[in-house]
Amino acid sequence: MASPEIDALTQALARLPGLGPRSARRAVLHLLKKRETALTPLLRALERVSESLSVCSTCGNVDTADPCSVCADSRRDDRLLCVVEEVSDLWALDRSRLFPGRFHVLGGRLSALEGVRPEDLSIDKLVGRVAKGGIDEVVLAMNATLEGQTTAHYLAERLETYPIRLTQLAHGLPVGGELDYLDEGTLAQALRARRPVA
Amino acid sequence: MASPEIDALTQALARLPGLGPRSARRAVLHLLKKRETALTPLLRALERVSESLSVCSTCGNVDTADPCSVCADSRRDDRLLCVVEEVSDLWALDRSRLFPGRFHVLGGRLSALEGVRPEDLSIDKLVGRVAKGGIDEVVLAMNATLEGQTTAHYLAERLETYPIRLTQLAHGLPVGGELDYLDEGTLAQALRARRPVA
Numbered sequence: 001m002a003s004p005e006i007d008a009l010t011q012a013l014a015r016l017p018g019l020g021p022r023s024a025r026r027a028v029l030h031l032l033k034k035r036e037t038a039l040t041p042l043l044r045a046l047e048r049v050s051e052s053l054s055v056c057s058t059c060g061n062v063d064t065a066d067p068c069s070v071c072a073d074s075r076r077d078d079r080l081l082c083v084v085e086e087v088s089d090l091w092a093l094d095r096s097r098l099f100p101g102r103f104h105v106l107g108g109r110l111s112a113l114e115g116v117r118p119e120d121l122s123i124d125k126l127v128g129r130v131a132k133g134g135i136d137e138v139v140l141a142m143n144a145t146l147e148g149q150t151t152a153h154y155l156a157e158r159l160e161t162y163p164i165r166l167t168q169l170a171h172g173l174p175v176g177g178e179l180d181y182l183d184e185g186t187l188a189q190a191l192r193a194r195r196p197v198a
Numbered sequence: 199m200a201s202p203e204i205d206a207l208t209q210a211l212a213r214l215p216g217l218g219p220r221s222a223r224r225a226v227l228h229l230l231k232k233r234e235t236a237l238t239p240l241l242r243a244l245e246r247v248s249e250s251l252s253v254c255s256t257c258g259n260v261d262t263a264d265p266c267s268v269c270a271d272s273r274r275d276d277r278l279l280c281v282v283e284e285v286s287d288l289w290a291l292d293r294s295r296l297f298p299g300r301f302h303v304l305g306g307r308l309s310a311l312e313g314v315r316p317e318d319l320s321i322d323k324l325v326g327r328v329a330k331g332g333i334d335e336v337v338l339a340m341n342a343t344l345e346g347q348t349t350a351h352y353l354a355e356r357l358e359t360y361p362i363r364l365t366q367l368a369h370g371l372p373v374g375g376e377l378d379y380l381d382e383g384t385l386a387q388a389l390r391a392r393r394p395v396a
Contacts, residue, residue: 003262005250009243015236017228018221027214029286031244032260035251038213043244045207046229050241052203053233062230064201088227180224 006032058129060105060122062087070094070103077101079136083126083155085109085143089179093141096184098191101139104129109147110154118154126155130162137165139194143178144169156197166197204230256327258303258320260285268292268301275299277334281324281353283307283341291339299337302327307345308352316352324353328360335363342369342387 006028014024031039049064056068063069070076070090080101084090090103106121130138140155142148156166170193179187204226212222229237247262254266261267268274268288278299282288288301304319328336338353340346354364370388371377377385 003250003267005243005246005262009240009247012236012240012243016225016240018217018224023216025289026216026286029260029289030215032247032251033285035248038210039244039248039251042207042210042214043241043248045203045210046237046241046244048203049207049230050233050237052201053230053237062227064203069201087231088224091223091227 059090059103060087060107060125061090061103075100078134080139081129081135081137082139082141084141084179085148085151086180089141089143092179092182093187093191096187096191098188099139101137106151109142109145110151111147118158121151123155123158127158130159130164135164137167139191140166140168140197141179142168144174145176145178152197167194168197170194257288257301258285258305258323259288259301276332278337279327279333279335280337280339282339283346283349287339287341297337299335304349307340307343308349309345319349321353321356325356328357328362333362335365338364338366340366342367 009031010021010024010028013019013027014021016024019027031042052064053062054064054066055062056066056071058067058071061068061070065072077100080099081104082090082093082099082101083104083106084093085106085108087105090105093099094103104122104126106123106126108116108121110116110118110121129135138159140152142152152168159166169190174182174186177186207229208219208222208226211217211225212219214222217225229240250262251260252262252264253260254264254269256265256269259266259268263270275298278297279302280288280291280297280299281302281304282291283304283306285303288303291297292301302320302324304321304324306314306319308314308316308319327333336357338350340350350366357364368391369384370391371380371384375384
């Protein structure tokens with residue numbers, strides 16, 4: 001019934017996580033009815049992000065500038081580095097504003113099942129950052145999953161020769177929990193109780 | 199943490215029905231990570247809709263052409279007219295492809311509480327369409343709410359002088375409805391409108 005243009009928009013929205021065909025249709029109707037207050041602002045926001053989108057060449061964060069806003073923030077502590085699996089993890093930790101240091105995004109986790117090897121992740125770059133010196137502590141903030149912990153172990157081995165304190169998030173994380181889904185209170189606890197890698 | 203551009207996009211998405219701040223953030227991350235397969239298609243789809251969006255001057259449907267695809271469809275029966283409150287109702291009825299006629303969107307419902315009067319709705323236009331002739335039956339497909347039914351009564355009065363058949367959607371048990379779970383209003387309606395077993 002709807003025109004091809006509207007169908008295309010519905011399908012593009014339905015592919016977003018958290019939206020299905022039904023909610024996408026509701027969203028499209030909302031956009032069509034509120035052209036000035038909904039459609040145009042969303043279009044402009046997408047345009048601006050699309051024009052300026054970039055991956056930070058230092059930490060791997062996705063932002064509209066390179067270096068990203070985290071790396072460019074001079075108030076952050078250069079001696080603290082937090083390693084995370086995904087950009088969403090960085091955002092989740094940074095939302096709580098509890099970590100005053102820098103970040104490093106691996107771009108995934110080691111996984112025999114999915115065939116993800118060390119060279120598929122941003123690990124050499126991480127080792128390079130640490131090797132350059134000036135970092136006192138590296139926090140391994142992997143997910144509390146089997147693969148996350150495997151990745152943390154691997155990173156601990158790769159980094160053990162450097163004069164840094166290696167820590168990991170405290171086991172306040174529920175088993176199987178993923179950072180992006182946790183409440184800030186749990187994240188805060190886990191950060192506060194971080195401990196040396198055994 | 200995120201740049202102003204990304205924040206603006208998150209906020210624009212969070213205002214869509216069915217998305218909150220958290221799911222909007224996940225959607226934005228998805229868009230940022232899948233630039234070619236998610237962000238660009240969504241942007242293009244929004245652009246095309248934004249360029250061509252219009253309200254049908256005949257029926258009030260929102261589409262990318264005027265007259266809309268329903269009014270322009272020559273296979274539809276001009277003698278059948280279905281009156282609905284909102285564009286979303288038109289889409290819902292048309293998705294089922296059960297109604298072969300034309301539509302008329304009121305743009306709301308009469309409501310003393312919200313101060314919606316007859317002149318705020320597309321009622322004069324509806325009367326005009328009926329007065330022009332050529333219509334055999336008008337289906338009042340208002341919601342089964344107090345305000346929807348008030349609106350239907352008002353429309354019935356406005357249209358009673360014209361030589362048309364005025365009908366409304368049947369009220370009763372929804373398909374799959376179980377007596378034990380249905381409200382008393384629905385049960386009362388279903389009982390009142392009971393009909394002989396075929």
